[in-house]
Amino acid sequence: MLKLRSLGILLMLFWIASCTEENLGVTFVTTEEVLFASGDQVRLLGRVISDQDVQVQDHGFYLAEDEAFSSPQIISLGEKSGPGRFIGEVSGLKVGTIYFAKSFMELSGEMIFGNSLELSTLEPAVKSFSPEFAAVGEELIIEGRNFGEDTRVFFGDQEAQVLENTLQSKLLVRVPNPGDEAQVPIRVQVQDREVSSPTLFEYQIGTYELISTYPQEIKLYDNVFFQNGPNEFYIGLGSERRLSFINGFQKFDAASSSWESVQFPGSSRSFAFFTDRYIGGGLSQLGSNPFVFDPTFWKFESGQFIQKPDLPFLTRDALAFEFEEDLYVLGSNANSMPFFSKFNSSTESWEVLPNSPVSFGRNDVSFTYQNKAYLLSTSDASIWTFDFSLQTWEEIASFPGNLGNGRGMARIIGNKAYIGLFERTNELWELDLDTFTWTRKNPMPGLPQSVLVGHFVSGPNIYIIRVPDITLAGQYPMDLYRFDPNGI
Template sequence: MRKILSLSIFLMLLAGWSCTQEGDATTVVATEEVIFVSGDKVRVLGRLITDQPVTTTDHGFQISTAENFPSPIIVSLGVKEGPGRFIGEAEGLDINQIYYVRAFASVGGVDLYGESIEVKTLNPIIESYGPTFSKPGAEIIIQGRNLPLGTKVFFGTQEATILENQFESRLRVRIPAASTDPIVKVRVQVQNKILEFSQNFEYQSGKYTLLGQFPEGQRIYDNVFFQNQSGFFVGIGSLRLGAGYYQGFQRFDPQSNAWSAVNFPGESREGAFATSNYLGGGAIEVSRDVFELKRDFWRIDGSTFTRLPDLPTNSFNSLAFELNGALFLAGGSGIGTRSIRKYNPTAQTWSTQAPTPIDINNGLAWFVFENKAYFVASDSRIWEYQPTNDSWRIFSSYPGSQGNGYGLAQVIGEKVYIGLYRRTEQFFELDLRSLVWKAKNSVPGLPQSINTGYFTFNGQIYILRAPEESIAGVLPMELYRFDPNGI
């Protein structure tokens, strides 16, 4: 019974397939099945069937977009000795296209063909990519299907480099340089088809522009700085390596980019405090590590200083801020590292607030937002101080390194920029509503630099940087303008 079944199947093959006969020899070519198909590639299984020894001068497959194979793509597999299966692959086909494929063999000068099989190449599909926030030169991974060799990836108008294409489903891509916009679309191009992710990619941004140097080539430390309607003020600090004190202030006008000298009627000093409206405290070093503490207290009006009644206590390296029209003086030496005093400018009186939950001095990064003060503690937790009920709570946590302290914090709109601590170049943006952190670009210049003043104007941050005191050489203080969204 099995022999009869086998004979019947063979007779059916002879009836359906191309064949040639030489005496008693019978040779048949069969197109068995398509075993793989992708966007631009098909892999087909064929078979050469014969009951006698046979040698083909060539065998393989023909592929065409027309059923009559007028100008087919030839997949040549060369000489074949004897019968058996064979596999061929064609690549570089058009995506989403119907093709016809058939096996062939050349035997004794005769071309034999199997029946054609219809196959349609697949459409490319993109599924996901990540990360969605990074900087040029870093890598992202794109996941998808049917992404053949020759696939291109664009970030906005910038073409990326594809480092690796794994199984036409995973692309390892190097992020290109940005053009002008930090937020761009990621597009994948396969032949003439363009696919676009709905999730935007955001470049790590932050552009620094060097505006110039501090006047006279001076390097000052332990100074004060403040900002008001008249510009940015930097001064009354100590000169490098105990060379005395810097007298008065230099005022920078961000509209003209010009510096001008401003006289201060009091003594120069180090470790004083200053806000937009008040200045005071500090000390003069009379001998090594011996200080004469100062209690004079000044009202600032533009470039004019008016002396007020002295401070009720010493203040050295304290931190000062203004909320709801009142001045708050916190921490440092003299009033206690966890003490806060509040100054009422109408009554010209001082009162003591509840102790703070953290040690405070002018080495902390801090900022004011919506009449509340925020302090980045040494353990990276950010504490919020509510002056109306004299209360504290943990607000967020700084994600970067605090190095050796003395970082900066500046608010623009509903975002605050924190970082650039001593011996670090990290800078971060915190959305004050969503509490989402984003890294910003590192500051250029000498890495061993510290911040000696920082201000905001027209949505940009101005940062005065000085080489650390131990750095020798004629190295000036440099003023940079930082555009948070610049590329």
Template sequence: MRKLLSLSILLLLFTGWACTDEETDSVILVTEEVLYTSSENVRILGRLLTNQNISLSDHGFYLSEDENFSSPIIISLGVKEGPGKFIGESNGFTNSKTYFAKAFMDLGGEIQFGNIIELKTLSPVINSYSPAFGLVGNEMIILGQNFTEDTRVFFGNSEAAITKIDFESRLHVTIPPASGVSVPIRVEVQDKILTFPINFEYQIGTYELISKFPESVRIYDNVFFQTTAGLNVGLGTVSKNSFYTKIQQFEIGSKTWKEMPFPGSPRSFAFSTKNYLGGGSAGLVPNPYEVNYSFWKINEGNFEQLKDLPFESLESIAFESNGSLYVLGGKTGNVFGLRKYNPNTGSWSFLPDSPVSFNASNANFVYQNNLYVIDSEANLWLYTTSSGVWSKIGVYPGSLGQGYGLGQVIGNKAYVGLFKRVSSIWELDLNSMKWTSKNDISGFPQDFTVAHFEKDGFLYIMRMPEITLAGNYPINLYKFDPNGL
């Protein structure tokens, strides 16, 4: 409409000039239209109409929050020679506010004004942010509209650094230190406070190095199990050259180690649970390994020998459910086999084979008496012990590395990861089946997990470098707090 008004004025002027015998001097100043507004920036078009040579010592626009222009913002464009359009621009305005604007010209010391037009600055808007989950120091992008130069962003109580603003619509933000695990993101644009409806989730999890293995050896292909007295790890081989014949027990309260003599024959690649230990290799020479069939009951610090296993077991998965022991797969014999031990009768039964082959390199855990195991393609399988049914229920989102990762349950969440040559670990909510990444563990790229345990809501993880990394490196025991900041 304003353009039409200006064009109409122009036409009237041209008509008036053409139809008069004597040329009349005319000067008309028009505040023509608002070209652009944002929350803090305004751009206005004005036009000077005249049929004479004219020189202005200054021209531009007045803007004010009231029509009387009591405290105007003045956009001065300086000297102007002759008629034509002019554009003024200024920033520093308040968002979501009505302003009045009029063109001005200084003609020989006399200030003259054009017509008054009304404009309104825009309101800031937030649309989305990405990522919705991340680490301190990572970059986040916040999308929206009409951000000002003095925009501020808060993650809970922590203010984030804004490194860049693109086109008043894209904020580049550095994720600040955490003031909580799940925090709201608040964007302040001048006097407007905008908050996203969904909280940002920090990637969390802290590791504390609490001890080292009591001997200066690197053991491989060992067993580990947990008793009331402490965390137990041992057997296997010393640098794959000789058998390690002992079991060492760590007492969490005193942070002390003590040796548990094992009365059975030495072995590597054996299976172990809280109550049972068995199988493995009776020799050090592979291709093929000599199989160890002996089978033991663990009763706190004591070991009771049971009847030998009626099958080969080398790197099998073992778990307990409803008082029975299950031994799954392995790297010798029937790699699909599933066997069940009844402690009341002392007998084994052979259950239907698993749909894919599994062994100790596949991370696994037990929840509500059912087995969860991740295959070599990262598929998550559920074995329901009551029905004997296998179901493919999801996909592990992390790296499988070279296998041999941990799987451990705390409450209704499972923690999976820390495979060989992998430092990451993921949390699986066993109600929603949603995966969440946790903070990485420190160490060497060649590290792998030797043992893992759960106690009082914490994970206890033993890690050391694989045999390809030469040198004298200890086996470190870490305490992992999944909710630590």
């Protein structure tokens, strides 16, 4: 009985205490923490604490640059029913700045403030960007932090278009036109702060200038071209649309930008092999089956075509290159058997060399550099060297670009090789012959469905002329372009 009486007294005391706390009406607001801070944005957590179901007319945060909150920004979240946490967010703040924040609530017409917190917005930074090499108009991603709403991006002094700003940490931009330099820093401006990329961005460069047009309105195919000195370029032989032979040459003078017809004393032909000093082989009839081969062999010397003894082999679509005035020819003979032969210019005799490890022909490209011939096979993109002294072959690299239908270009300027412009592609690549690294150049203007008619080197420039593919209807001009590999 005593136990029951004691329990009743205890319950009564709890009830009295409970009634006393209700009458006190404990309600207040607190500023709990900074949930997030970036360069120009802050997210805050506050809390209304009460022992009763309060109706708050307004609540939120005050934010100011001074602890006295003399000119605060007010983040008003409006009415709130009952106690609990709330989150406020504000943007457009100054980067790298100290702020003070406090929560507030309006209850029964009275403004009640919580405790004050000190916080700081963050500085922007650039971590990386990719790709590090690109052409004008391509998209590039910049990784970093604290990129505010009005972030601007510059490639050197050229402003880029900002396409997206994701979570203030990733910018998608479009590469702008270049200024005067091919390698530039990427600068990111956020308000009055500027940060730069740790590495330089490199533009894809190379400019093309249309300087002339072939003087005849024809589609020249399966032709010959060669160069005499730095300024004289010869284009000719071959056929018009593979329907009729071209009998001679057109000579272009780069110094005067003029054309001149040049007669060829030999027979017309297509698919001949050629270098800057030699022309030989090929077919003497169009559309014949079986092929009718031309065995004659010519040397261009002192501005004249000089006939040499006939070739000891018959061939079409062979590939030829020179080294120390000697001529090297490799391809297939009339019986489709591979061969590799050398013409000794001093003795005017031919020597049969061991066959190359892979088949090469007119569809492939070649150039010589420092005692070696470099040959690119369009069948598998492999690049081989032939050592003239040791007469040995070695596979050294692979072409990274589009091989199209073959019949491309390879030209040397200094220690750089320029390879590409294969049929049905406008791609051109630069190969550093010291480091063996590839760099993509700007594509050649005009129709990709084109075939090279000629290419020459004069000083720091390459002169290039192409003809639209024979399958394209209509008459197209054969435009001659001057390509500056370092043009911006």
